[in-house]
Amino acid sequence: MPCSLAGRRPSFDYLIVGAGFAGCVLAERLASQLDSSVLIVDRRTHVGGNAYDRHDAAGILMHPYGPHIFHTNSQKVLDYLSRFTDWRPYEHRVLADVGGRLLPFPINTTTLERLYGVRLDADAAAAFLASRATPMAEVRSSRDVVVSQVGEELYRLFFEGYTRKQWGRDAAQLDKSVASRVPARTDADDRYFVDKFQCMPLHGYTRMFERMIDHPKIRFMPGTDYADVRRSIDHAHLIYTGPVDEFFGHCYGRLPYRSLRFEHTTLDREWLQPVAVVNYPSPDVPYTRTTEYKHLTGQSHARTSVTREYPTDAGDPYYPVPAPENAALYRRYEQLAERTPGVTFTGRLGTYRYYNMDQVVAQSLSVFARIARASALSALPG
Numbered sequence: 001m002p003c004s005l006a007g008r009r010p011s012f013d014y015l016i017v018g019a020g021f022a023g024c025v026l027a028e029r030l031a032s033q034l035d036s037s038v039l040i041v042d043r044r045t046h047v048g049g050n051a052y053d054r055h056d057a058a059g060i061l062m063h064p065y066g067p068h069i070f071h072t073n074s075q076k077v078l079d080y081l082s083r084f085t086d087w088r089p090y091e092h093r094v095l096a097d098v099g100g101r102l103l104p105f106p107i108n109t110t111t112l113e114r115l116y117g118v119r120l121d122a123d124a125a126a127a128f129l130a131s132r133a134t135p136m137a138e139v140r141s142s143r144d145v146v147v148s149q150v151g152e153e154l155y156r157l158f159f160e161g162y163t164r165k166q167w168g169r170d171a172a173q174l175d176k177s178v179a180s181r182v183p184a185r186t187d188a189d190d191r192y193f194v195d196k197f198q199c200m201p202l203h204g205y206t207r208m209f210e211r212m213i214d215h216p217k218i219r220f221m222p223g224t225d226y227a228d229v230r231r232s233i234d235h236a237h238l239i240y241t242g243p244v245d246e247f248f249g250h251c252y253g254r255l256p257y258r259s260l261r262f263e264h265t266t267l268d269r270e271w272l273q274p275v276a277v278v279n280y281p282s283p284d285v286p287y288t289r290t291t292e293y294k295h296l297t298g299q300s301h302a303r304t305s306v307t308r309e310y311p312t313d314a315g316d317p318y319y320p321v322p323a324p325e326n327a328a329l330y331r332r333y334e335q336l337a338e339r340t341p342g343v344t345f346t347g348r349l350g351t352y353r354y355y356n357m358d359q360v361v362a363q364s365l366s367v368f369a370r371i372a373r374a375s376a377l378s379a380l381p382g
């Protein structure tokens, strides 16, 4: 619960910086399994990190930091989160606006059929893509991943402009892992994700986080920057889920993060678009995608709320930028982190990894298992 610590010098077993998935999962585990006292601070005024959701002025549930769709192959992660929420079944579908036509994305047989006016079964689609693909001895970048799978033309139509806008750099300067998130398909599956479990928290992410940290041993101070409390709160251990380079005063230079500016509108109509997200790969459109929340949440409302995303370098750090030179810079910070006793760095920003929510939950459960093992060892006699 939110708290004030005025009037005494507080002391906790754990101080956790950041109330996103990484911070909340660890707080919950430490309090409920090890009976540790935990203080979470977040410079934002709410719980949930980037997965926070809230109702806008029209009463429509929306995601202020961009659309968050839960998907995982991990039964363990699903089971863990299911202690704090029920789920709404939801399979995400995305359309790409290519020259004013809305085509399924990732590229599938329907995309190819609509674009080229051909009929394709799986074998024919594979042959069609192979005939356009550029063979490569070595696939090094995100550009290579796409061009080697689907060729130059489809790369230009679906990836080139979107990626330049999203990352502020060419796909040739991004790790393979980025474009590998959305591979082309040779069937008509038009779901964005193919994970075994795909769903949304029934009452939203924020409600889930609130239940996670609703524990007598957990205190939460929203609107509090770590820098302002680090000397005034006693704690045996620090868990830091903010940007790792910021923790160390950017001593080796700044790690690049990509940010987003969100333009949120409520429209006087029931629906705007046929699916939750429409992507705009064209370089002539300044935003990357438009999200219409009611598709995600299942909410009924006479009006509809939508958000456009404009990528930018300035603003909150949303995306670590996967590229070799950034990985090399991160490794220097990682080595420094390993030599910093009493502090655990974790989460998307703390470990500079382009992680989805389920990966952060899995990472946090592993970090907790390590802490629990160490604590059990230290409790052994002799």
Ligand code: FAD
Binding pocket: 017, 018, 019, 020, 021, 022, 023, 041, 042, 043, 044, 048, 049, 050, 051, 065, 066, 067, 068, 069, 070, 071, 224, 225, 226, 227, 241, 242, 243, 260, 318, 319, 346, 347, 348, 349, 355, 356, 357, 358, 360
């Ligand atoms: P965060 O959520 O970033 O939390 C870190 C917290 O630390 C922040 O709240 C920050 O305010 C706080 N903090 C940092 N420094 C300080 C400080 N000095 N003092 C106090 N507080 C501090 N994942 C999916 O699985 N599916 C999706 O559909 C999806 N969509 C996404 C869309 C967007 C636009 C973005 C940006 C991400 C998306 N993700 C998605 C990824 C998901 O947001 C992350 O995996 C997850 O939220 C990371 O959790 P975290 O706790 O590591 O970090």
Ligand code: UDP
Binding pocket: 096, 105, 158, 159, 160, 162, 163, 166, 178, 179, 181, 182, 279, 280, 281
């Ligand atoms: N991408 C693209 N065109 C699209 C959608 C995605 O070029 O229409 C590329 C782009 O580089 C993007 C990456 O694929 O950053 C991964 O897409 P994803 O939807 O996973 O990104 P996220 O949801 O994390 O923003």
